[in-house]
Amino acid sequence: MAEHLKVNEFEYGDDLKKYTAVKSFQAIFKPSANxxxxxxxxxxxxxxxxxxxxxxxxxxxxxxxxxxxxxxxxxxxxxxxxxxxxxxxxxxxxxxxxxxxxxxxxxxxxxxxxxxxxxxxxxxxxxxxxxxxxxxxxxxxxxxxxxxxxxxxxxxxxxxxxxxxxxxxxxxxxxxxxxxxxxxxxxxxxxxxxxxxxxxxxxxxxxxxxxxxxxxxxxxxxxxxxxxxxxxxxxxxxxxxxxxxxxxxxxxxxxxxxxxEDVIPLIDLYDAAQSDTANYMTDFNDATLVISGDLDLGKYSVDDYIKMKRNNLLLLRNGINPDGSRSETSAGYIYKEYDVNGTEAYKDRLQSDIHKISFVPDLTDKEFSGTQSGEAMKYKIFGFLxxxxxxxxxxxxxxxxxxxxxxxxxxxxxxxxxxxxxxxxxxYTPNLPKAVFDELKAIIDAGGEISQETLLSLASFIEDVQAEIGRVKEEQTVQVNRNITQIFNGGYNGEEQ
Incomplete structure (x- = not known):
């Protein structure tokens, strides 16, 4: 019976490797390294x-x-x-x-x-x-x-x-x-x-x-x-x-x-948490099959139990019911439980701390959804600034x-x-998104004037501003000549003759 108990210590057997302590970046590299x-x-x-x-x-x-x-x-x-x-x-x-x-x-x-x-x-x-x-x-x-x-x-x-x-x-x-x-x-x-x-x-x-x-x-x-x-x-x-x-x-x-540099320990923790989650998902597919019932466990040697363990099989002797009868033979899988909410909350906290301590915002966060103006961004990256x-x-x-x-x-x-x-x-010019439309509206509402060249330069689809201005002038010249021709050919009343 002692052998059976020993074999069933599938998680904490003495022959198993233990976790090794991982030194942080700061512990490995002392100030003398810099x-x-x-x-x-x-x-x-x-x-x-x-x-x-x-x-x-x-x-x-x-x-x-x-x-x-x-x-x-x-x-x-x-x-x-x-x-x-x-x-x-x-x-x-x-x-x-x-x-x-x-x-x-x-x-x-x-x-x-x-x-x-x-x-x-x-x-x-x-x-x-x-x-x-x-x-x-x-x-x-x-x-x-x-x-x-x-x-x-x-x-x-x-x-x-x-x-x-x-x-x-x-x-x-x-x-x-x-x-x-x-x-x-x-x-x-x-x-x-x-x-x-x-x-x-x-x-x-x-x-x-x-x-x-x-x-x-x-x-x-x-x-x-x-x-x-x-x-x-x-x-x-x-x-x-x-x-x-x-x-x-x-x-x-x-x-x-x-x-x-100062958030490397947090990155290490996040790596470990995500890796352990992946390991759990993989090991979940290899859950241990447990068969319990009126089994003759004495005929198995220690080596047999080790082989069973490696193949995710566990044999258990059945118990006694309250009425004195033996429990029926049953089979099922056992596996470690995974606290989904707790684990995901832990990883979210680590990710948040990495961005918080490094002062670099998480642009995938919902707070950064939508179009952000440069001024709005400045308040969200105040620590970074x-x-x-x-x-x-x-x-x-x-x-x-x-x-x-x-x-x-x-x-x-x-x-x-x-x-x-x-x-x-x-x-230095901060490379931030700009709410150009809002800025233009504020200038115009205040009575300011902006040249056509400046306005055209703000359009992303116009590659050559001077060439665009030239084309506009050509179109205006063609239209003026057309209007003059119409006037001398019978009067111009704003409609085609």
Whole structure:
């Protein structure tokens, strides 16, 4: 009988695997995985290969894993749901792993709101405007700004490298956060002392790395090496005239926290809840068949019971009725009960908390149904707007440094003289739906006048406003000529003759 009881412990048998604790993102990656590198001077580090090697290795081994985890969540490779090998109690049961890309939703909304409409750079100096417009056009800056913002809000940092190519054109490109870092000084302004780019590539079955260090006056390149050895043998030095370290770091806040970093534990909980729901629905189809009655259980061995259990079969000896007779033999299925309302309410609460804490609204929510004007949306994303203001200040600081470097190189090559950033404004236009009809009605009701060109430009189906105006004038000219002809051919009374 003891054997029978032991076998029937189908849920909590000692031979079964237990749940394993899953550490949250914040528990895995300590603050040391995101601190800034600092030194008294560039020479303190660059004159000592051991110190530079230690700094590169620390970035590669301690900071890159955190950045990689953030990148994974933006691509629905959620670590907690996929890396947990012991999620299910019982072997042989369904083990679905469903990752939900809330990180992408949050990041995409943030990027679209701030850079969906290109950022404007306007100066009081016409020469500065000309230089910036030419530079922006050559580098497709609208797209570059969008990608820089995406990295900045994904990783809490983004890097831009400026250089002059062989055609004497000034260029800007993104430098990967996995291969770039900046070392700052100890002064209160945190002046960049130097930046490091260590580019990894594969040569056959070996991975090589090329290290370049950018100071405020030169670029130091080392011979290809490996991450294992990091032998720093200087290969060449090149002078540059950007006036400062030509790599700019963009940060949304002084903590270098990404837009969805603090809600990753909630995303993990939602993944687990949805995965468990899917597992239940699958296991429900494999419910255990229970046969109870006047059965001879003694003839079965422990191995027999284990095989029965694996095949979802359970045998039970019948009981005794109140009148002393044995109960009849019966068969039926048993399965774990599923609290539909409680489980769905739990998942709804998690989803709501993810949007609430990240400040990014759930646009699928019924509160966002119908057409929303820009002003109405502002009240619903008030918390998000407060975070946006901080991010925009950090991004503006990086943009101002970009154009300061640009004017430095222009002055050196004598393509500009006397131009400075005084009076330069960076303007962000929120990419929100607009209630144009309501705005037009308010202007007209107030006695305002709007040109036909402006009105036509508001129509989504008109691609070329000037061409449309030209066609209207042509039609008016044809109608006037027709009316004149009718007058001279017998009088015009407003009707065809």
């Amino acid at each position: 601190f800034h590198y600092r030194a008294e001077s560039a020479e303190e580090i660059l004159d000592d290969p051991k110190k530079l090697r230690a700094m590169i290795r620390d970035h590669h081994e301690n900071q890159c894993p955190r950045l990689a985890a953030l990148d994974d969540y933006s691509k629905a490779r959620n670590n907690a749901i996929y890396d947990n090998e012991g999620r299910r109690v019982e072997q042989g049961k369904a083990d679905h792993r469903a990752a939900h890309n809330f990180a992408k939703t949050i990041n995409t909304f943030d990027v679209g709101y701030n850079t969906g409409i290109p950022i404007k750079k306007i100066s009081d100096n016409d020469k500065v405007n000309e230089i910036i417009q030419e530079y922006d056009k050559q580098n497709d800056i609208a797209a570059l700004d969008s990608e820089l913002w995406r990295d900045m809000k994904k990783y809490g940092r983004a890097y831009e490298l400026q250089y002059r190519n062989k055609d004497d054109e000034d260029r800007s490109v993104i430098s990967s956060v996995f291969e770039t870092f900046v070392c700052y000084g100890l002064d209160v302004e945190r002046t960049p002392l130097f930046a490091v780019r260590y580019l990894k590539y594969r040569l056959g079955d070996r991975e090589k790395v090329v290290i370049s260090v950018y100071t405020d006056s030169e670029i130091i390149t080392y011979r290809p090496t490996t991450m294992a050895s990091l032998r720093l043998v200087e290969e060449k030095r090149e002078q540059h005239q950007w006036g400062e370290v030509p790599i700019t770091e963009y940060s949304p806040n002084r903590y270098r926290m990404g837009g969805y 407060q975070d946006v203001s901080t991010s925009q200040r950090g991004f503006t600081k990086g943009l101002m440094r970009r154009y300061r470097l640009l004017l430095n190189i222009k002055k050196y090559v004598r393509e500009s003289s006397g131009a400075n950033l005084e009076g330069l404004e960076i303007k």
